[in-house]
Amino acid sequence: GLLAGCGGDGKSSGGKTEITFGIWDENQRPAMEQMVEAYEKEHDDVTIKIQLTPYKDYFTKLETSATGGKAPDVFWVNVLHLDAYVEGGILADLTDAVADSDIPDSYSETLLNNYVRDGKNYGVPKDFDTNALWYNKEMFDEADVAYPTDDMSYDDLVALATELKDKLPDGVYPFACPVDFQTWYYQTVYANDGWILNEDATETGYTDEKTMAGIQCWIDMINAGLSPSSSALAETTPDAMFEGEQIAMNFAGSYMVPEYAANDTIKDKIDCVEIPTFNGKEDNVINGLAYCVFEGSKNKDAATDFAIWLGSSEAQEIQGKTGVVISARTDAQHCFAEANDKYNLAAYTNHADEAYPLPVCNKAAELYDLEAQYIKQAYDGTMTLKEACTQLKQEADALLAE
Numbered sequence: 001g002l003l004a005g006c007g008g009d010g011k012s013s014g015g016k017t018e019i020t021f022g023i024w025d026e027n028q029r030p031a032m033e034q035m036v037e038a039y040e041k042e043h044d045d046v047t048i049k050i051q052l053t054p055y056k057d058y059f060t061k062l063e064t065s066a067t068g069g070k071a072p073d074v075f076w077v078n079v080l081h082l083d084a085y086v087e088g089g090i091l092a093d094l095t096d097a098v099a100d101s102d103i104p105d106s107y108s109e110t111l112l113n114n115y116v117r118d119g120k121n122y123g124v125p126k127d128f129d130t131n132a133l134w135y136n137k138e139m140f141d142e143a144d145v146a147y148p149t150d151d152m153s154y155d156d157l158v159a160l161a162t163e164l165k166d167k168l169p170d171g172v173y174p175f176a177c178p179v180d181f182q183t184w185y186y187q188t189v190y191a192n193d194g195w196i197l198n199e200d201a202t203e204t205g206y207t208d209e210k211t212m213a214g215i216q217c218w219i220d221m222i223n224a225g226l227s228p229s230s231s232a233l234a235e236t237t238p239d240a241m242f243e244g245e246q247i248a249m250n251f252a253g254s255y256m257v258p259e260y261a262a263n264d265t266i267k268d269k270i271d272c273v274e275i276p277t278f279n280g281k282e283d284n285v286i287n288g289l290a291y292c293v294f295e296g297s298k299n300k301d302a303a304t305d306f307a308i309w310l311g312s313s314e315a316q317e318i319q320g321k322t323g324v325v326i327s328a329r330t331d332a333q334h335c336f337a338e339a340n341d342k343y344n345l346a347a348y349t350n351h352a353d354e355a356y357p358l359p360v361c362n363k364a365a366e367l368y369d370l371e372a373q374y375i376k377q378a379y380d381g382t383m384t385l386k387e388a389c390t391q392l393k394q395e396a397d398a399l400l401a402e
Contacts, residue, residue: 016046021048107329174247179230284352
């Protein structure tokens with residue numbers, strides 16, 4: 001009994017069960033602290049410690065600590081890393097715990113299935129992000145051009161940008177078209193019935209005409225002078241340009257809202273509308289995070305109980321009311337818009353149930369890197385899109401075959 005007070009068995013010296021909770025976002029720490037406090041109040045035999053690691057180091061550290069059996073008991077995972085972690089045996093199977101809770105009835109199937117592999121559930125959905133079209137009202141007013149609306153098509157967007165073009169100050173662009181998969185071209189690729197990855201992740205769809213048309217539409221806007229060049233956008237992000245009033249409109253993920261709302265230059269001049277439709281379809285890509293449990297946890301039952309509670313109405317509402325992210329739970333999604341009611345934030349949630357999930361597999365991170373490398377050359381004109389996609393497909397399919 002010499003080790004009784006050392007926490008080696010996951011017990012703190014007061015005899016409480018101690019759970020560690022891994023997160024990566026400083027902006028969300030206060031929300032997580034409020035949730036921990038609420039849980040501890042209802043479970044006085046449990047104490048929870050938050051461990052924050054910045055995103056750029058988070059997954060490297062998680063992999064190293066998991067290998068040594070020391071990963072946090074409960075931790076955030078995004079869709080991008082799920083497959084690799086399921087294969088690596090890092091994540092506990094939460095299927096039964098989820099089935100015994102109200103989670104299956106309280107979340108959209110798309111979000112729940114983001115964390116299901118081979119019929120097993122490995123995560124409790126935490127939040128999701130979608131995209132919206134932001135615009136600077138002052139710039140539109142000065143140009144005497146009508147604001148964007150929720151019901152525009154891609155062609156309407158081009159027409160609006162074209163109308164703005166000659167009425168904006170020198171060096172200011174109507175819009176920005178960076179090489180960005182999640183917020184820009186995947187949305188139009190999918191709405192156009194194109195594809196990136198087949199069902200069993202053995203082949204890519206980059207050379208499909210419909211896929212290429214969903215990418216080409218953004219290159220066309222750059223070529224028409226409606227957006228800065230891709231090299232200019234690689235140097236200064238579209239978000240920075242929008243905040244610096246160098247562009248009149250921008251696509252932005254819901255995670256950008258706190259930053260825009262805190263920016264003194266623009267916060268009182270901006271608003272957002274739904275992403276324009278493409279090919280007649282609602283046009284949005286959904287991504288998100290889940291709470292996962294470490295398979296090697298010394299307190300797996302307690303950790304599982306906490307993770308399931310994090311998906312409860314109470315927890316998801318606490319998170320939602322902070323306005324930092326859109327809570328994944330259906331009955332808590334409204335909190336995001338209400339937390340920042342000066343903007344039309346329903347633009348993010350109105351069609352969330354129709355949004356396209358990101359294509360993922362155990363090589364997703366490498367695939368996205370390879371894709372960016374080639375698509376960039378099509379955007380800056382060193383290759384045609386067809387040449388870029390042909391070479392990209394060859395290399396990407398080889399990567400998947402490894």
